[in-house]
Amino acid sequence: MDFKKKLANRFRCSLTVISPSLNAKVLHRVKTGRWLNFDKPVTLADKLVTLKIRSYNKDPQVKICADKYQVRSYVEEKGLGSILNELIVAYDSVDDIDWDSLPQQFAMKWNFGCGHNIICSDKSKLDIHEAAAKLKKWEKTYRDNYLSYAELQYKGVPKKIIVEKFLKPSSGDLPPDYKLYCFNGEPLAVLYIEERNKKNHPAGFFDLDWNYLGSPKKENRGNIEAVYRGFEKMPEKPRSLDVMADAARKLSEGFPFVRCDFYDVDGRCVFGEMTFTPAGGHDVSETDINGRSMADYLQI
Numbered sequence: 001m002d003f004k005k006k007l008a009n010r011f012r013c014s015l016t017v018i019s020p021s022l023n024a025k026v027l028h029r030v031k032t033g034r035w036l037n038f039d040k041p042v043t044l045a046d047k048l049v050t051l052k053i054r055s056y057n058k059d060p061q062v063k064i065c066a067d068k069y070q071v072r073s074y075v076e077e078k079g080l081g082s083i084l085n086e087l088i089v090a091y092d093s094v095d096d097i098d099w100d101s102l103p104q105q106f107a108m109k110w111n112f113g114c115g116h117n118i119i120c121s122d123k124s125k126l127d128i129h130e131a132a133a134k135l136k137k138w139e140k141t142y143r144d145n146y147l148s149y150a151e152l153q154y155k156g157v158p159k160k161i162i163v164e165k166f167l168k169p170s171s172g173d174l175p176p177d178y179k180l181y182c183f184n185g186e187p188l189a190v191l192y193i194e195e196r197n198k199k200n201h202p203a204g205f206f207d208l209d210w211n212y213l214g215s216p217k218k219e220n221r222g223n224i225e226a227v228y229r230g231f232e233k234m235p236e237k238p239r240s241l242d243v244m245a246d247a248a249r250k251l252s253e254g255f256p257f258v259r260c261d262f263y264d265v266d267g268r269c270v271f272g273e274m275t276f277t278p279a280g281g282h283d284v285s286e287t288d289i290n291g292r293s294m295a296d297y298l299q300i
Contacts, residue, residue, distance in 0.1 A: 023149075032221060045281060051228070051257060057152035063156070066276060084271050088103065105126050112137055118131050120166065149280030149282070161194065167263055169266050175270075178263065179191040181300050183256070187245050189289055191205055214288065218285055243269040251274060261273050
């Protein structure tokens with residue numbers, strides 16, 4: 001992170017300490033060019049930030065589901081234990097990790113934040129010291145992760161390092177992401193993202209019948225701009241899409257908005273995580289559904 005980014009991050013964190021709503025208003029102004037009126041939110045980003053500040057930050061169920069470790073119990077309570085990825089082990093600290101006991105392939109991540117993942121396809125080639133250093137570096141960002149964008153649903157989450165089964169489809173590639181946007185308990189759109197391990201990866205929105213809805217877009221200082229590149233070839237409908245949709249309905253019940261993430265591994269649905277404020281709520285990717293803005297579907 002360069003000096004300017006570090007300075008901006010420190011400023012945002014300080015704003016949250018003073019007032020989470022002040023952070024949200026200032027950041028929203030920077031991102032969209034508009035001052036946010038919490039009493040009259042209009043766009044999807046407006047509504048997600050309003051939910052973040054006025055509801056999700058104090059909802060104990062949101063806190064549980066936002067925790068990548070505790071959410072597993074929630075998924076099981078919903079009768080969906082069969083879609084959970086196999087949990088190999090969970091640790092409280094980096095120093096507790098028994099690297100020798102881990103299998104040759106695994107996925108390791110902190111239960112907070114975004115992008116804190118170590119995907120190991122061959123342990124014999126893994127630099128354990130480097131991996132441990134990364135985990136410790138990410139651990140130091142724990143407080144900044146929720147302060148920077150005032151995502152207080154992550155505050156107080158007991159830190160855990162989760163080690164799960166390595167997901168590898170028969171194609172040999174990493175499985176693409178299927179992110180189901182759920183509005184008031186109903187999944188309405190799927191954000192499909194492939195090649196996440198590469199820069200400038202392709203993505204697009206589809207409905208639940210796998211009709212293409214459009215390229216993901218976001219508001220940037222009054223302008224609507226594309227977020228990802230398009231597809232060279234349209235992806236095929238995943239075999240487990242109906243299972244994903246049914247699971248998303250059960251998991252999103254009672255929440256105005258949540259994004260439920262899944263993988264399809266050779267036709268099997270595998271749960272990923274639940275995200276209540278994608279990109280902090282300010283930079284959320286969106287598209288129209290049946291000619292209507294996603295904001296029209298979010299009732300708060």
